Amino acid sequence: MKQSSNINQSSFFNWRSVMDGGLIAFTLVALILNGFDIFAVPIKKEILIVLSLLGFIPVLISVYFAIIKKHITVDLLAAIALFFTFLKGEWFSAAFINLMLASARLFDGYVQTRTKNIIGKLLKLRPTKVKIKLGDTIDEIPIDKIKIGDLAVVEAGSRIPVDGIVVSGQASIDESTLTGESERIVKRTGDRVFSSTFNEFGSLLVRVEKVGEDTTFSKIISLVEEAGRSKTKTERIADRFSTWYIISTLAAAVSIYLISHNSYLVLSILLVTCADDIAVAIPLGFTTAISKAAKHGIIIKGADVIERLSKVDVFMTDKTGTLTRGDSKIVDMFAFGIDKDKFLEIAGICAINSNHPTSVTIIEYLKQQHIDIIAPDSFNESPGDGIAIKKGENNYFLFSAFFLENHGIKISEENKELIEKKRDEGESIVAVGANGKLIGFFGFEDEIRPNAKALIDYTKKLGVKRWVMITGDNESVARRVASQLGIDEYVANLKPEDKLGVVKRFRRKDGNLAMIGDGVNDAAALALADVSIAMGVKGSDAAIEAADIALMHDDLSRIPEAIRLSRESIFIVRENFLIWGISNAVGLFLVFGGILGPSGAAAYNFLTDFLPIGNVFRIFSKKLTESSKDIR
DSSP: OHHHHHHHHHHHHHHHHHHHHHHHHHHHHHHHHTGGGTSOOHHHHHHHHHHHHHHHHHHHHHHHHHHHTTOOOHHHHHHHHHHHHHHHTOHHHHHHHHHHHHHHHHHHHHHHHHHHHHHHHHHHTSOSEEEEEETTEEEEEEGGGOOTTOEEEEOTTEEOOSEEEEEEEEEEEEOHHHHOOOOEEEEOTTOEEOTTOEEEEEEEEEEEEEOGGGSHHHHHHHHHHHHTTSOOHHHHHHHHHHHHHHHHHHHHHHHHHHHHOOHHHHHHHHHHOOOHHHHHHHHHHHHHHHHHHHHTTEEEOOHHHHHHHTTEEEEEEEIIIIIBOSOOEEEEEEESSSOHHHHHHHHHHHHTTOOSHHHHHHHHHHHHTTOOOOOOSEEEEETTTEEEEEETTEEEEEEEGGGTGGGTOBOOHHHHHHHHHHHHTTOEEEEEEETTEEEEEEEEEOOBOTTHHHHHHHHHHTTOOEEEEEOSSOHHHHHHHHHHHTOSEEEOSOOTTHHHHHHHHHTTTSSEEEEEEOSSTTHHHHHHSSEEEESSOTTOHHHHHHOSEEESSSOTTHHHHHHHHHHHHHHHHHHHHHHHHHHHHHHHHHHHTTSOOHHHHHHHHHHHTHHHHHHHTHHHHOOSHHHHHHHO
8 A cells, every 4th residue: 555655646746747847848938939028929928828827826726735834935925926927917927937936846846756766766676576495395475475584595687585694505696775886795604685685696595584674675765765854954944044035025025115116126026036946956955965875875864964964073983893894703712720622612602692793703613613512501691791691500601801800700810910911912801700710711803994094084184073982892902993093082891881971971072973883782872972873784773773874885985975975965055045145136136227127037037046956966976986995
């Protein structure tokens, strides 16, 4: 039903556009045939009258609905101007007003349908059928019949129908629908794949994790649908300005008529000052920017986000998965008073039921060491703290070393010195405890992203004042990363819940704050920042929900691209206000100078309408890839 509704609505906009297009075409022909009132022929003028009256109908309808909603719009000013042109028999002026208004409606329709067209193109990428493996047979079923846990067969030349994990096979996947990147990615067993991405070569067997509206692709469509609905501060100011502008213009027109009794002068003023161009140009500018960003894998949730991003002074970022790759590797392993294999076995019992990246790394390490992994009898995981499990009569713990003593784990002075030494060397320590004693620890190292320092340097060139890093890692690790990347300030040893307090402390302290995170542990903090950016959020529900901007690719260069686009978009919007003000001032000068009468004023307004609207499309010509080259 929803899809049918969208189609009908889209059809409505198409019909409205056809009617406005027809009105513009016939009016232009009639004006040309009449020689712009130089070689007027009665029968031709009658056609112009009919067209003018037809063009008046949608204006009246718009004014009626605006009044019901207690809004004052530029159509009210246009309707009054049209009414007086009819009274004065100024059919050429009426024709130009209708040209102007029909053109504005066409652009307004473009603003409203652009997002729908993007969604329509995205929806076409959704597979309608899927092949699933049932035992030794393969059946093809409708996409809405597939269930979580099913095994989907994805052959070369087809789109992946679900979000899931590759069980077997290897394929070259085009993920440009999500990331905006044309580079192909090889997917193998254990890799995650996403709905509506394209399998160019190879075949996969995929275990289904998310279907329908829960897939990352569907969530992106929802984001794009919502993106154009929010108004920016600039738009709200423009709305208030329009109200006062219309009231002031009407009051001035009445005053001038009472003083001069020159109805043609008043009519010319009304025709010059119709502000329909700026009313269309502002939302069109933001819609264009959102659309351009989406093509580059930058999903911006709304027009207001563009405005806030353009004013960011301070960036706060998580470390793991943002400034670093997030796939830590084990570089050291120590066992105390226990056999190495037994130590690894206990670590495996603790980590096997956890999805935390550290636990996943430990399990992979154990597999490489050919250690059998046993399930615990009971399991309890505290985010940012650690894991406590029970196996038989034994209580085992997997903790960050920072929290060991808080949980009664005894550590000898010798072991404390060793832990501190490894910390000073920049390692993250994950300790294993058994029945109240430390039995060993792992030393982890997380690789810094190659372009992270270039990103920070580039944003500072754009005017960002400071970078702050927050992390759950120890002081030594945080200091090392901050020093290598040119981070201005860092806060270490944080639990996920502590990050909220840090964001509150820094917010508004040095200006507008943008936060970058992975969108899972950082969700609450992301929601509190002035602008929140989620890195590489394919498959992350928390990131899509919490962030203002979702980067669909693990590429830091997208951040300065988004900043540049937002600032250039705001600049163009403000530039349009200036263009509109200057063109109105020139028009009024020509009217009061006696150069333009009603027909000339209407023609002047019609022609100058295209200046701010045309200026908006400069956004499309802006290159976002310049910053990418500098960072990469």
